[in-house]
Amino acid sequence: MKQFKILVAIDFSKDSFIVLQRAMEFARKINGIVDVVHIVENSFFSPKKDINYIKEHILERLQLAFNDFDEKHFHCIKGNTKKEIAKVANILKSKLIIIGKSGETYRFSEVYMGSHTKHIVRSADVPVLVLKKESEISTKTILLPTDLSSKSAAAILEIAKLFPSAYLTLVHFFTIPFEARLNSYGFSDEDTIEYMTVMKDKSEKNLEQFVQTIDIPQGFRVSSKVRKSSLNPKLFDKEVEDIPHDILALHTTGRVSFYAFDILESSIENVLILKI
Template identity: 30%
Template sequence: MKTILVAVDPQHDADRVLARAAQLSEQHKAAVVVMHVLDDMGVMEPEMRAAAGRHARATLETLIDAPRFARAPTLRVEFGIPHRCVTKAAHELSADIVVIGPGQPSTLLQRVFGSTADRIVRMASVPVLVVRGEHARRYGTVAAAMDFSPLSEAALEAVRGLAPDARITLVHAYEAPLPFEQAMLRAGTLPDDAEHFRRSRMNDCRRQLLDLARPHGREENVLVLQGAPGAALVELSQGGRVDLVAMGTQGRNATAEVLLGSVARRLLSEAGCDVLVVGPARV
């Protein structure tokens, strides 16, 4: 890891986000760019725009005095639509990762289609680390959520690079499809037989996880949870057993996420630890 882009909102969790960025910078000896985007809606007078830019830069300079970085961060203040500016900057800088806070939806539009953090996660061409945890110590225990797709494997690869010393557990949440469960009931399947089927499928998932873990020559556990992936992963993240959850997401289509629900969005809003998300542009 060579370059970390940190996007901060001074009003929401900036200290926590910068502390995590400082820890990663020290661990990986990486350069850090700290960015803040001001949305002037295109109506701000030039003098006001310049003053707002100076004030934002001074605020960033004050914020970075607290955490310790491997080297002095570069500061970047821009005007525009926040998620577009951040994802564009990540591309221009060839950043290895974007570090952000979870944010808070502040309008009805954001509550429906997602906050700035949601949109950065969906659009970024690099992994996005969403800082939710209270502490910025090195990651010691990591859960990599696996659905056996190329995106989840990309997330596993990303977290191995991000936290090379951490103990990683490959996690899969299995829930039998409702139509299949209903079909078994209509066919008169006995409860013991249905449970045997579930256990058999969970054992198959465990074997697939082991196949993913073995080739990398490091100690990695596997865990198969029963239940809906969103609920199971949130419960795991809140149990104090992991410092970080890594996952892939298909989230290019905001409307589809609203209608179908999103495991990633649920983790972003409810997780009890940090979340690393890898999107479609990574595969």
């Protein structure tokens, strides 16, 4: 059985070393391999220092921080960060890319992600785990919003393949059309509650039927829930706070995709992006 290959992109900032430390800890737990990539931007130019010279010196720094790091797993490439990381992942046949949420200046406490993170997520052909927290990486519980599409079904199977021992919770959102107008339209409080109950019951039935259509691998644990939602990305964490999850998984296709990147931006959770 092939080992689980993880590619970690670092910029040699203090926080990117935290990301690498967490990735190495995670790899040890799953008997995986960590490759490290650093991109020397094309915009950096020095007539005295070529790429091999730069690689030699930053490798020294890397091995100083991680004594047991094997040189064969370090890749220093000149190019465009937004494109090269995805290329390296394909060449190495990595199963997962792990990155921090921004560039050289990011802090774990910041809300906004850097442009490099977004471009890496968009260009990668393999799942990307964006770390938002300093704590150890855990994949015990994963939350996946689903739009009941074939893309969502494929995302479920991809998660089952990546993390077969995880407990996956599907959450399907329903909305109340013109909710703010119901009182103006003559709905009593009782009418509104009844209407919401009907919408919730319909969503639960649709979700149950959807799950039954998926050939979920034997032993992979899946549960499902429905939630009334405003579809406001900034309120997402609040709307699912009662559902235990170590990782929030999002797929970037289907109806979920239109606000997946907004959730990635605003969520405080570690986010797994799946391009299905």
